Amino acid sequence: MHKEFLMGNAAIARGAVAAGLNLVSGYPGTPSTEVLETTAKVNDGSIYVEWSVNEKAALELGAGAAYSGARSMVTMKQVGLNVASDPLMSLAYIGVKGGMVILVADDPGPISSQTEQDTRHFASFSKLPCFDPSSVQEAYDMIQEAFEYSEKYHTPVLFRPTTRVCHGYASIEVKDKEEYKVNKPEGFVKDSSKWVIFPRLSYNAHIHIEERNVELSQVFSDYKRNIITETGDKGCRRGIATHGISYTYVMEALRGKNAPRVFKVSTPFPFPEQAAVKFLEGLDEVLCIEELDPIIERELTYICGKYHLNTKILGKLTHHVKTAGENTCASVAVNIADFMGWEKPAAAETEAPPALPVRPPVLCAGCPHRASFFAVKEAMKGKKSVFCGDIGCYTLGNAMPLDMVDTCLCMGAGVNITQGIGKIEPDTNCFAFVGDSTFFASAITGAVNAVYNQADMTLVVLDNSTTAMTGHQPHPGTGRTMMGEVVEKVSIQEVLKGVGVKTVETVNPLELNKAIDTVKRVSAEKGVKAIVFKSPCAVLIKGNKPAVIDSAKCTSCKKCIKTLGCPGIVFRDGSVTIENSLCTGCGLCSQVCPFGAIGGGEDAE
Numbered sequence: 001m002h003k004e005f006l007m008g009n010a011a012i013a014r015g016a017v018a019a020g021l022n023l024v025s026g027y028p029g030t031p032s033t034e035v036l037e038t039t040a041k042v043n044d045g046s047i048y049v050e051w052s053v054n055e056k057a058a059l060e061l062g063a064g065a066a067y068s069g070a071r072s073m074v075t076m077k078q079v080g081l082n083v084a085s086d087p088l089m090s091l092a093y094i095g096v097k098g099g100m101v102i103l104v105a106d107d108p109g110p111i112s113s114q115t116e117q118d119t120r121h122f123a124s125f126s127k128l129p130c131f132d133p134s135s136v137q138e139a140y141d142m143i144q145e146a147f148e149y150s151e152k153y154h155t156p157v158l159f160r161p162t163t164r165v166c167h168g169y170a171s172i173e174v175k176d177k178e179e180y181k182v183n184k185p186e187g188f189v190k191d192s193s194k195w196v197i198f199p200r201l202s203y204n205a206h207i208h209i210e211e212r213n214v215e216l217s218q219v220f221s222d223y224k225r226n227i228i229t230e231t232g233d234k235g236c237r238r239g240i241a242t243h244g245i246s247y248t249y250v251m252e253a254l255r256g257k258n259a260p261r262v263f264k265v266s267t268p269f270p271f272p273e274q275a276a277v278k279f280l281e282g283l284d285e286v287l288c289i290e291e292l293d294p295i296i297e298r299e300l301t302y303i304c305g306k307y308h309l310n311t312k313i314l315g316k317l318t319h320h321v322k323t324a325g326e327n328t329c330a331s332v333a334v335n336i337a338d339f340m341g342w343e344k345p346a347a348a349e350t351e352a353p354p355a356l357p358v359r360p361p362v363l364c365a366g367c368p369h370r371a372s373f374f375a376v377k378e379a380m381k382g383k384k385s386v387f388c389g390d391i392g393c394y395t396l397g398n399a400m401p402l403d404m405v406d407t408c409l410c411m412g413a414g415v416n417i418t419q420g421i422g423k424i425e426p427d428t429n430c431f432a433f434v435g436d437s438t439f440f441a442s443a444i445t446g447a448v449n450a451v452y453n454q455a456d457m458t459l460v461v462l463d464n465s466t467t468a469m470t471g472h473q474p475h476p477g478t479g480r481t482m483m484g485e486v487v488e489k490v491s492i493q494e495v496l497k498g499v500g501v502k503t504v505e506t507v508n509p510l511e512l513n514k515a516i517d518t519v520k521r522v523s524a525e526k527g528v529k530a531i532v533f534k535s536p537c538a539v540l541i542k543g544n545k546p547a548v549i550d551s552a553k554c555t556s557c558k559k560c561i562k563t564l565g566c567p568g569i570v571f572r573d574g575s576v577t578i579e580n581s582l583c584t585g586c587g588l589c590s591q592v593c594p595f596g597a598i599g600g601g602e603d604a605e
């Protein structure tokens with residue numbers, strides 16, 4: 001063993017590798033992304049690593065590997081599990097041979113997600129064991145244990161760190177290479193009575209799962225990470241039940257205090273019932289401090305009823321702690337002070353940091369999506385139109401002055417939302433914007449549906465040749481894999497034509513007039529038509545020729561600022577100037593200026 005300073009996600013990856021990982025697949029999504037990326041980085045070639053087109057594909061791949069006796073890990077964020085939930089529910093019945101860990105990172109806050117959904121619900125819904133680490137060290141150790149439980153009970157298991165565990169850093173004890181487990185998969189052994197999900201088999205599997213989970217609840221009651229801690233006052237008849245990163249906040253708030261009993265729940269499903277009964281013994285009141293949903297609170301309330309325990313359970317359901325958002329050290333300290341009748345902790349006396357400049361989320365300077373949105377906006381001026389957005393950087397097209405995202409639901413949904421609006425309002429020009437990675441992830445089926453059901457809409461694919469929002473991961477359109485191979489690109493245009501979209505045009509949005517003409521022409525056609533706006537992500541190309549404003553020609557009309565909102569153009573000391581450190585020289589603003597005052601910009605028409 002030796003010490004290393006690691007990010008939580010890196011620790012999880014390293015733990016999985018130490019556990020004898022053979023295959024990892026996933027779809028990028030904050031806060032889970034670095035787990036797969038770290039595995040790829042430390043891979044000695046023995047592990048197959050894949051960014052799949054979406055979470056469903058990733059999970060099915062991981063299942064196939066685990067059927068063959070491999071140890072597999074699948075990574076995603078909480079909303080990704082919705083996409084993977086179809087195979088997940090059936091896989092729970094079929095089970096696995098090799099250890100299989102499904103890592104789903106939850107995002108309380110939410111900091112970078114559409115929802116605050118709690119994966120612990122999916123554990124009880126799918127009836128799969130779930131592990132909930134509370135620190136970087138525990139994440140490293142626990143994922144190795146999760147593989148052991150998975151293999152022992154022939155079931156996939158869920159592993160659900162939250163953002164602060166995933167992105168926190170700590171100096172932790174890690175294994176030396178010689179201590180790593182080596183897992184040599186036996187290979188797939190044919191047995192249709194095991195691997196083919198017939199109704200009869202499912203019925204028997206259901207019986208088995210229910211029995212197994214009763215056993216696991218017992219086993220988890222003795223699991224060393226479901227901890228009951230007497231923190232000082234043995235006569236105290238109050239307790240705190242908690243989990244994950246909140247456990248760390250609780251212990252911090254109780255430090256140096258004559259304090260109550262604490263129950264840390266590391267396996268929210270199957271709930272460690274006997275450990276809970278032991279914790280509740282002799283307590284009058286328990287405060288549950290958890291993030292996202294009141295899972296522990298409901299379980300303890302149920303257990304009190306089942307065992308006729310006269311303990312009052314408080315938490316989110318009773319509004320003794322906030323019902324949404326992240327916990328913090330400070331919020332937990334206040335919750336505990338309220339509960340214990342202690343004086344509220346004084347706010348830390350630190351010098352207030354200087355106020356940050358107001359910086360609303362905005363597309364990067366030089367982002368080609370700005371040009372795409374602007375082209376559609378210009379082409380549709382004065383026409384009744386709706387612009388359905390999707391998940392990715394381009395969701396920021398909703399910001400002023402572009403204001404080009406009227407709806408956004410979940411990955412790939414924009415295509416069929418557009419179709420729905422169009423069916424009700426046939427006189428509306430319906431546009432669906434989707435990024436290239438999202439297109440492959442889940443918009444293809446939407447396109448098929450729209451064609452088959454004779455929608456009248458324009459599908460706009462914003463192809464910047466990367467998965468920009470999560471850190472530029474490859475996808476089928478980029479022509480490379482996570483194993484470093486250069487492969488044949490899957491053509492978005494050919495896919496669209498293949499599913500029956502008759503008109504598919506490709507244009508560089510930075511050639512503004514051409515882009516506007518294309519939108520006018522293509523959108524006027526009937527049926528489903530597509531425009532692929534193709535131009536690389538501004539972060540990946542280094543512009544070296546910033547635009548320049550000719551102050552003699554500039555009238556300070558501010559059209560460039562008011563219509564584009566590019567952070568590279570600023571109004572300073574009474575005049576409009578270009579911020580050289582930001583400008584990529586995309587040339588969009590020079591095509592917008594009515595006075596020809598903007599020159600330079602290497603891509604200008």
Ligand code: SF4
Nearest residue numbers: 366566568583587589
């Ligand atoms: S050329 Fe104009 S639009 Fe393009 S990045 Fe520079 S300032 Fe922004």
Ligand code: SF4
Nearest residue numbers: 554555557558560593
């Ligand atoms: S649009 Fe042209 S004239 Fe108007 S402020 Fe910008 S650079 Fe100056």
